[in-house]
């Protein structure tokens with residue numbers, strides 16, 4: 001059984017207009033997305049800005065209301081649960097955000113930031129709590145004195161480590177990491193990514209890793225889902241997607257990755273040009289008569305593509 005099963009997830013936002021602010025249309029931010037996560041794997045969600053990655057992640061954890069579809073986590077149907085039951089189940093799902101500064105309360109010190117989830121969900125004596133927080137701070141590689149400091153006293157990479165410590169506090173099973181390193185310097189990015197891989201092993205974590213950076217996704221993920229305008233265009237293992245992309249949109253994304261090898265640069269440039277040409281001429285063949293991307297069709301055990 002998979003740890004997370006997302007079935008036909010839809011998140012539509014109403015667009016209101018006119019004198020009575022009636023709903024005149026819907027933004028289909030996520031429009032029928034299905035995928036599964038196996039325990040222990042890293043699943044990458046990739047696609048251009050506005051394609052619905054964050055909305056998908058937030059709907060899974062319950063920060064966005066799902067208009068339709070089902071979310072089954074650890075055998076429980078979260079979409080049917082409300083209140084206390086849902087809260088207890090989503091305790092096992094934590095989120096790491098893109099901007100570690102705005103996602104940490106600037107008026108609280110690290111101790112209070114990490115203590116918050118513990119106080120919400122676990123009954124610990126102050127002594128136990130302090131011990132737990134000290135262990136977490138140590139695990140994410142910060143000094144013991146850090147717990148009495150405030151977010152502005154840390155660098156971006158350190159702040160992201162505080163966010164990770166907070167996410168780890170309740171021993172979650174699944175972490176949704178939404179662009180966790182996009183706000184960081186390139187040199188710090190690698191450090192944080194490697195650290196995330198380390199703790200994945202230690203804590204037996206499953207990651208839903210959201211990014212628009214295909215280089216990072218390739219480095220981190222076992223399987224990948226490519227999104228475009230609220231739908232999946234392709235899904236497969238990292239090797240399916242990088243070595244054998246099928247959808248024109250995926251090919252275009254892969255061709256846009258800068259080539260490091262100078263000898264291959266010319267070749268890559270030609271590839272990119274021909275894909276861009278094909279994209280211009282064939283673009284419309286990838287949508288049905290309602291302008292909706294086709295459903296995924298499997299072309300191997302691991303690989304599916306949205307084609308007619």
Ligand SMILES: Nc1ncnc2c1ncn2[C@@H]1O[C@H](COP(=O)(O)OP(=O)(O)OP(=O)(O)O)[C@@H](O)[C@H]1O
Nearest residue numbers: 013027029047048049050051052053054055056212
């Ligand atoms: N509260 C909202 N009300 C209306 N539309 C929204 C709202 N939140 C998001 N959207 C729309 O939903 C779509 C998907 O947004 P989302 O934030 O999920 O994209 P994303 O893939 O995470 O993009 P990025 O890479 O820029 O973070 C966008 O078109 C966005 O404008």
Ligand SMILES: [Mg+2]
Nearest residue numbers: 053054055178
């Ligand atoms: Mg986003």
